[in-house]
Amino acid sequence: MKYYSHRGLYNPQQNILENSKEAFQCAVDENVGIELDVRLTRDKEVIVVHDASLKRIYGLDKSVEALSYNELNDLTKDTLRIMKFEEFLEFINGRVSLIVECKHCFDNTALCLKVAHLLDNYKGEFCVESFHPLIVRWFKKNRPHFKRGQLVMTKDRYDNGFLWFFGGSGITHWLTKPDFYAFHYRVGSRKLSHWYYRYLSRHCDIVLWTMKKNSPHHFDADAIIYETF
Template sequence: MLIYLIIILLLLTLLYFAAIMPRVFNRKDFSKFNGRYYAHRGLHSNPDKIPENSMAAFKLAVENNYGIEMDIQLSKDKVPVIFHDFTLKRVCRLNKKVRELTYDELQKLCLNQSKEKIPTLKEVLELVGGKVPLILEFKVEYTDTSVCDITAPMLENYKGTYCIESFNPLVLLWYRRKRPHIIRGQLASNLVKDKEVGSRTLFFVLQNLLLNFLTKPDFISFNYKYQKMLSFSLCKHFFHTPSFAWTIKNQESLNESMKNFDYFIFDHFIPEKILTKNNVLR
């Protein structure tokens, strides 16, 4: 009986390792992402002057040589725009979703109390112009991955360095099948503990990276607060998967995250320490 139990435990362990295994062969080259920090939704400060995901925040990040993390989703008329929340309520004080308004309707809104408008992906790509690397988070609430179909041709013509990431594994599957040369990352956090609205079963699967066997992410972008979670730790230290920390809010947290992450997304402070081109502190 004990032997059977041991065999079952071994099989379950092997299945678990197989489930969380990211890409381990023919890994992508991350060297162009080295040597800099990444400004979360641009280098924003006062939300009523330089709000998140605004052209002003992206311009400031470029001027300070920070890479940029930003969020992409579609308007009602299928224009790729840069905006984080699915709803406009927090930033634009309108209780509607981005996908419920056309681009022209979105342009009538301002970000917080500033004069900044919701930018398009095209505008941001033209502004950045390849000067700094981009981390593009695809916002897909359910199963509609048309944002990938629409933005991929635009990104193919972009001459700068970028990678894509998403909480939604369907985005990674789309890129694995249709743009396999693009670096892709699985976003994750302790979703159950964060009390996100949705299926706790699905959140358990996602936070433990149990769909990696399907999506084969090139990197894991994980909430630094939960960096000791088992699946992430195994991806980082057993499979040696490149890792992005989000979102670092102060220097102390940055220092504490150095041993478990390779790349760092920050906001609400300016990192004191400088990274070399190999992401070594000096």
């Protein structure tokens, strides 16, 4: 069983924020892997940030992809500075394993290319994943040696019908041929869906996310993404 910290080992009570250098260092100190999210800025820099908007973390009603990296830096320099993915890789330097989630954006091909080029020369253990099946497909075609995964959550959590129908339903499995499925811990709570996803992932590893101390789960996992254990 492998364990990955969700956006680093963050703890707001200790002022250690998600996707911060401090949270990543805590994960390294505990020798657990790191799950992180990457996005593109307007000028196509790859950055480490989860949300599409700055609202939740920074209180700013601005879209990440509408801003250049320098503009993001100016807006966030007094709170939590957003790291470039390249900077993150240099900081971790192979010390723990990584799960890199590629967030779909205005130019998925550019995101995949830039992420792939940065990971080509990275010496540590890593895999890539996405909710968007065409991103998973891109890595199958262009970096078949990269371990790749399809993210899946329960249908009610999707706000994008395309991602549910083509990604969450598993209908594109034959196109993407993921090495693993990353299931939200509630996936498979009903008998039929449990059977279906177990059959779908029968030749794949299973990752469960985001587990907390008493989270129920319905599959035996090869890896767990967790927080606040």
